[in-house]
Amino acid sequence: MIEIRGLHKSYGSLKVLKGVDLDLPKGKVLVIIGPSGSGKTTLLRCFNLLEMPDKGSLKLGGNTFEFHERAKIPQKDILALRKNTGMVFQSFNLFPHMTALENVMEAQITVQRKSKEEARKRADTLLAKVGLAEKASSYPHKLSGGQQQRVAIARAMAIDPEVLLFDEPTSALDPELVGEVLKVMKQLASEGMTMAIVTHEMKFAADVADHVILMDEGYIIEQGPPKEVLNNPQTTRANQFLNHLRGQTDE
Secondary structure, rough: OOOEEEEEEEOOEEEEEEEEEEEEOOOOEEEEEEOOOHHHHHHHHOOOOOOOOEEEEEEEEEEEEEEEEOOOOOHHHHHHHHHHHEOOOOOOOOOOOOHHHHHHHHHHOOOOOOOOOHHHHHHHHHHHOEEEEEEOOEEEEEEOHHHHHHHHHHHHHHOOOOOOEEEOOOOOOOOOHHHHHHHHHHHHHHHOEEEEEEOOHHHHHHHHHHHEEEEEEEEEEEEEOOHHHHOOOOHHHHHHHHHHHHHHHHH
């Protein structure tokens, strides 16, 4: 599904990714963890070329990209890639002037060229799937943070992507609202949705992930099944980071 080899990304003199290799098979859940500034969000955004890598290669489904100094990726190829990925941001990013239903319909109409009737039917189904059928006519400002994020998940799913990307989807939520979003994500995982998730929710990672990578300073320093990475890290830096997270949970 996703193959990454030798991925590098810099912002000026700041090297954020320093040669990342990664595989995400179809139907599996990848969880990316690490301290702030480790490169995890940049890596996730490279999956759908919201960030353009400087060097390396990316394969997602039938789309293959090679990155180097002189490479110019055609816009049509970038758009083709993005049609196969759904992105859920930490800050929801819903259209404030549209209802929940209209938010989920929009990409179907503008990107997939579906009729309004067809888009509405799909949107109704997805809002019901995330437990918000009764909120279809509500505008974002009338919804809680957890409800807005569930609408955002429904919107990402509306284009039938091959993979869903989540950038810390619960970090902007009040603690009591986190569970309702994670419940939807767990359901998607159980249905075989391919997902890559940046998160600090370690219990969720342990329960749902097939593979966990721990990043630090632009490198993957630990990777493997969640039980191995989370319970038996092999590096001092990974131990420090995970102990810090455990300390926060215990407070």
